[in-house]
């Protein structure tokens with residue numbers, strides 16, 4: 001009687017532990033703020049045009065000193081490839097376009113004059129710095145150095 005009872009207890013503990021483990025996994029997957037489970041290695045591309053002229057994106061952004069999860073590499077910076085490398089699950093706030101500019105030490109809205117318009121995969125977007133980058137995106141930013149009123153950056157659509 002004593003032996004079977006302890007076996008029963010042990011079995012119960014295992015069942016509860018397994019249930020808790022599964023529950024935690026389900027909760028993590030259902031967490032709507034989690035954009036992707038880690039590890040993440042995404043490569044959106046960013047093209048910058050100033051008064052219609054394409055600008056070179058330097059290699060080594062985010063690699064000086066501390067190695068940032070958002071960075072550019074020598075071999076593909078010329079193509080505008082931005083590396084998003086996270087060892088963990090990511091949330092939208094981890095990979096907004098403005099984060100790339102912050103790592104770069106620039107403000108997206110005024111980095112090369114005034115940010116006039118933006119295209120994501122060929123479609124116009126008004127998300128600007130709030131845009132959540134995805135693997136394979138082609139993001140085009142058009143700046144003008146002509147003096148004019150600021151574009152409305154309050155829209156978070158797109």
Ligand SMILES: [Zn+2]
Pocket residue numbers: 041042043083084085
């Ligand atoms: Zn990479």
